[in-house]
Amino acid sequence: MNDQTPQPGSAPPHQLQVQPQRANASALIYNGSGAYLLHLRDDIPGIWEPGSWSLLGGGREPGDRSLEETIRRELREEAGLDIPDLAPFAVEQARSSDGTTVPIQIFAGQWSGDPADLELTEGVMLHWFRPEVMPRLRMAPSTCDLLRRHTELLDAGHYGPAPSTTFADADTTAAVRPPHPRTPSAAATSGRGLPHIIGVHLYLENAHGEILLGLRHPDSAYAGETWHFLAGHCEQESAVACLVREAREEAGLLIDPGDVEYVHAVHLVDVPGTPPRMQLVFRARRWTGTPEVLEPDRCVSWSWWRPEALPEPLVPYARAAIDGIRAGRLYTEWGWT
Template sequence: MTEQTTPTDSALPHQRPPANASTLIYNRAGAYLLHLRDDIPGIWEPGAWSLLGGGREPGDRSLEDTARRELREEAGLDLLDLAPFAVEEARDSDGRTVPVQIFTGHWVGDPATLNLTEGAMLHWFRPEALSRLRMASSTRDLIRRHAELLRLDGLGTAAEGAAGNNSPADRPSPPSTPSRGGSTVLNVIGAHLYLEDADGKVLLGLRHPDSAYAGSIWHFLAGHCEQESALMCLVREAHEEAGLLIEPGDVELAHVVHLVDTPGGRPRMQLVFRARRWSGTPEVREPDKCKGWRWWPPDGLPAQTVPYARAAIEGIRAGRRYTETGWS
């Protein structure tokens, strides 16, 4: 966690909006990823185990952006799915109370493989080991509260919000476990647009360098399904991202890619839809996500293309409907 934004002294802690963000990262075994901070006087929580995070910077559009930037900068972590969990109050090096927005994220991996740029180390800890660690009591309580919610969810009990007023959407999801362990593994569903122009070229967008996923790489127009059907997700994303108008009846499923990005990571079902007709010319409507649209020949895709997008295009050209990748 970098130096925190200094709060104004005129407002009470609970009245100030958070200007800091941290991420509670857990794995499917119910362990939590903690960061051992440098033991340097004057910094936030010197020599203590804490969450990865830091203060909001001018370029951050939201506190989620802050959390994602800090994860990338401090540990080279790029988590696709973050969810707000709670607002906690911590004390900075001057003893002032600072509100911190806590997000949750799921990751399965070896911390030793991460590129740690701040602090001494990262390590997984089970909640029962926290009492032996030097850490802020508020962090310890936060983790235990989250672990209890996971336990209740795992038993099929409706979990109450961490702060007493969280909506169901704010509650953490239980960690995924392999099906052989007896638990259902929730897959992320993505909707992708496959467009061909009159010359048979395929539309791809160049992702923004600061994108949470695939920065500076060419990719389909795509989005995660929200509380909507996959087709409606596709129609919405096409209009929001590129100004294209597509009727659901003009769309057909062209290919499916079932993948795991990292060993043991959360599975993803990527649905690639072909639109036979549409109106509009592709334009950059979300410059924070896409730098530009371009039509590419299928046999001449740019070297920097998202691998599963390339696999889907190859599958469509070969007449295949399904591809698996990343599964061991």
């Protein structure tokens, strides 16, 4: 993997900018039998993890507008591989044998092809491996742990119906393991309760009718280098209390709960196979303070945008919520089949 430096874009008016850190992207690719596609790297001194099994990926280049563009370009260049559904999964703090640590945005996607049909341009080979084999491979411990955590999510049913298998007996049951990921329609008919994640979002308009949006850090596990509402998840608290806390912690804005009103909800499946989410949007009629970047690992800038000239890329359901608010609608469904 190569180190790289994101290229900063031009800053719009009223924007507070923090320089993004250097970042890389890799693809965690799995098939319907629960195996993972691994890349055997060249055994050349001086490169990252020589002679080891790793995920496909690499460093961001100046023309890449996002880390998703980076990983899609790397997959095309390294293996001629195109995976339509890639979603952020985690940020791996990869550590080389010399002690160097590099943050890597991991995207997960499903593919069931034959690696022998791919035209590999870097490294030695690509091969499918079952999880129980990986501890015997020459592989960075952080990568092995990442794959283990993904396997646990699969087996727990977060990406598909949970099979009654363990690493020890997976080989004997691979042929009957249900495909992953589970689609929303399958989730709805499986007969199992599926908790929904509750998110809260701040819709803030200034005196000029401009909307406050934040540019997410390129290493963010969700929507890296994408504009979004100030948002967060409820933590044993009411939705309004969560909104007030997140506004203070993320941007230094002080909001009285009495000045908060509900304006929209988006009930969505953001990525097929992931838990459904209820995204609540609240408007603050009044607030105190000027937006500050207080959590630069999550958001690198705050900007005010005219609703008819919103930035790109913008989280799709955030755009849908803004459209709904401007039209006077209170509810939107997104991503359901």
